[in-house]
Amino acid sequence: MDRLFEALFLGLSAGATYGLVALALVVVYRGTGHLNFAQGEMGTLSAFMVWWFHDKGVPLLLAVLMGMVFGFLLGAVTEVTIIRPLARRSLLAVFVGTIALFLGINAYTTGVWGAPPDEVLDSLFPNDPDDFVRVFGTVWRYKDIGTLAVTLVITALLFVLFQKTRFGLAMRGVASNTDSARLVGIPTGRILAGSWAIAGALGALAAVLVAGNQGQVTPTLMVTVFTYATAAAVLGGLDSPGGAVIGGLLIGVGEALAAEFAPGWIGQDMKLGVALLAIFVVLLFKPSGLFGTAKVERV
Amino acid sequence: MSLLEVNGLRAGYGPVNVLHELDLAVDDGEIVVVLGANGAGKTTTMRAISGVIPRSGNVTFAGRSIINSSADAVVRAGIAQVPQGRGTFPELNVEDNLRIGAYTRRDGGAATTADVERWFTTFPRLAERRDQRAGSLSGGEQQMLAIARAVMSRPKLLLCDEPSQGLAPIIVQEMFTIIESLSKEEGIAVLLVEQNANLAMEIAQRVYLLETGTIVASGDAETIAADDSIRKAYLGY
Numbered sequence A: 001m002d003r004l005f006e007a008l009f010l011g012l013s014a015g016a017t018y019g020l021v022a023l024a025l026v027v028v029y030r031g032t033g034h035l036n037f038a039q040g041e042m043g044t045l046s047a048f049m050v051w052w053f054h055d056k057g058v059p060l061l062l063a064v065l066m067g068m069v070f071g072f073l074l075g076a077v078t079e080v081t082i083i084r085p086l087a088r089r090s091l092l093a094v095f096v097g098t099i100a101l102f103l104g105i106n107a108y109t110t111g112v113w114g115a116p117p118d119e120v121l122d123s124l125f126p127n128d129p130d131d132f133v134r135v136f137g138t139v140w141r142y143k144d145i146g147t148l149a150v151t152l153v154i155t156a157l158l159f160v161l162f163q164k165t166r167f168g169l170a171m172r173g174v175a176s177n178t179d180s181a182r183l184v185g186i187p188t189g190r191i192l193a194g195s196w197a198i199a200g201a202l203g204a205l206a207a208v209l210v211a212g213n214q215g216q217v218t219p220t221l222m223v224t225v226f227t228y229a230t231a232a233a234v235l236g237g238l239d240s241p242g243g244a245v246i247g248g249l250l251i252g253v254g255e256a257l258a259a260e261f262a263p264g265w266i267g268q269d270m271k272l273g274v275a276l277l278a279i280f281v282v283l284l285f286k287p288s289g290l291f292g293t294a295k296v297e298r299v
Numbered sequence B: 001m002s003l004l005e006v007n008g009l010r011a012g013y014g015p016v017n018v019l020h021e022l023d024l025a026v027d028d029g030e031i032v033v034v035l036g037a038n039g040a041g042k043t044t045t046m047r048a049i050s051g052v053i054p055r056s057g058n059v060t061f062a063g064r065s066i067i068n069s070s071a072d073a074v075v076r077a078g079i080a081q082v083p084q085g086r087g088t089f090p091e092l093n094v095e096d097n098l099r100i101g102a103y104t105r106r107d108g109g110a111a112t113t114a115d116v117e118r119w120f121t122t123f124p125r126l127a128e129r130r131d132q133r134a135g136s137l138s139g140g141e142q143q144m145l146a147i148a149r150a151v152m153s154r155p156k157l158l159l160c161d162e163p164s165q166g167l168a169p170i171i172v173q174e175m176f177t178i179i180e181s182l183s184k185e186e187g188i189a190v191l192l193v194e195q196n197a198n199l200a201m202e203i204a205q206r207v208y209l210l211e212t213g214t215i216v217a218s219g220d221a222e223t224i225a226a227d228d229s230i231r232k233a234y235l236g237y
Helices: A002-032 A041-056 A060-087 A091-113 A142-166 A167-178 A178-183 A189-215 A225-234 A240-260 A272-285 B043-052 B073-077 B094-101 B107-123 B124-128 B137-152 B169-187 B198-202 B223-225 B227-233
Strands: A132-135 A138-143 B004-013 B016-028 B032-036 B055-061 B078-080 B157-161 B189-194 B206-211 B214-222
Touching: A002 A041, A002 A060, A002 A142, A002 A167, A002 A189, A002 A225, A041 A091, A041 A189, A041 A225, A060 A091, A060 B032, A091 A132, A132 A142, A132 A240, A132 B032, A138 A142, A138 A272, A138 B206, A142 A167, A142 A189, A167 A178, A167 B094, A178 A189, A189 B043, A225 A240, A225 A272, A240 A272, A240 B043, A240 B055, A272 B055, B004 B043, B016 B032, B016 B043, B016 B055, B016 B189, B016 B214, B032 B169, B043 B055, B043 B073, B043 B157, B043 B189, B043 B206, B073 B078, B078 B137, B094 B107, B107 B124, B107 B137, B124 B137, B124 B157, B137 B157, B137 B169, B157 B169, B169 B189, B169 B198, B189 B198, B198 B223, B206 B223, B214 B223
Parallel strands: B032 B189, B032 B206, B078 B157, B157 B189
Antiparallel strands: A132 A138, B004 B016, B004 B055, B206 B214
């Protein structure tokens, strides 16, 4: 029973970071209908910036905020200079473009910081051996509680942004009907750049949490997380922010349970397969995801 | 000087030019209809005025040139469009559809809320469905919503692109009545493009006939409606 609770909790904590990246994917997808394959790598690059700021003497919390600003700008610049010109060509051009961006950033971070990997980054939360509470006899470390809490707070903030602000209304308008959005006077370009910027900041935060979890920033920091996040976004519904977070938590729990209880042949190395299986099953049986909206168009 | 003056307007899609030297004008508070068959360039005319497609020539609105204005600047200048095929935001609820119509206004949330309530009073059928997604409304309700959404920006000129399209005759009648009363009661000028010549000419003061991207005839609605040769040649009945 303790093993179950502990696996559940660790799953939720890991799932929270998947959920954050999935949120970033959803914010971009709702705006432009694109899946940003470079989302994870953009976060990794931002996390390296956080490490660099911190290494130069900036306090960690401030460095993280600066890293999120970097991610914000990176997202906006990427949309304006790379995505927008490609989107005038075709959806496929954007698809290939984001993969190229993934490879480019990965090559850059590997080249600059790859060997030896000594970019140590502390967790944002107290992380000494005795920084934990016991719940039902299981160990809940502060950093895991913190990760989960940050994700829930960010989700709530995004909900307010989407549902209660003028910018959020404009974002939902652009996502729902770009042509009409232009006709009511929404500067659609600025809204799309804004969506990518928000996604960039979210990706930066997620990468910092993941890096803090494993103690250092590495060029492959977000590769696995991005795969789980994609599964989470597809599972929750690519246009549903709440679904993305719930999808992330479900994937995290599923992963943890699989690693803890599944037969040996699934084990640690095969658990990524759980995510891929989830993507496959969802796309096959419910392409709009658990909480996504099926596109209905009157003809 | 007219409210809207269009001179030598050219516009199209990519290398294909649809409008050739199009001229028209709309006065304050006036209802003007542009009649034309499929492919004559009616929708292109509307989209060129709104600035959502590339165009050249001269377009002045309230004395200012808007030929180089972006689509959002055109809305801020006071032109709203009800696009062809409703153009509502299907995933947004009815109330948000109205609120988003006020996006360019700078007079604050309270004024927007007051206007939302006002149009809900004018269109009680929309009020009953204020929390429903626009995509779940009937065609007539969506058209009503699209019109209300457009006037939320407090325009001086309303562009209506075939409001009768795909609606039952009795609903079409209702839409034209709504448009006519908006013009009369709010003083909003209306530029309407239509295939449904009879009904449109009943509410319009002036008529333009559009054929392959250029105006081939124009005049008072009554004169045009009574002119057999024009009717036969361009309206096909």
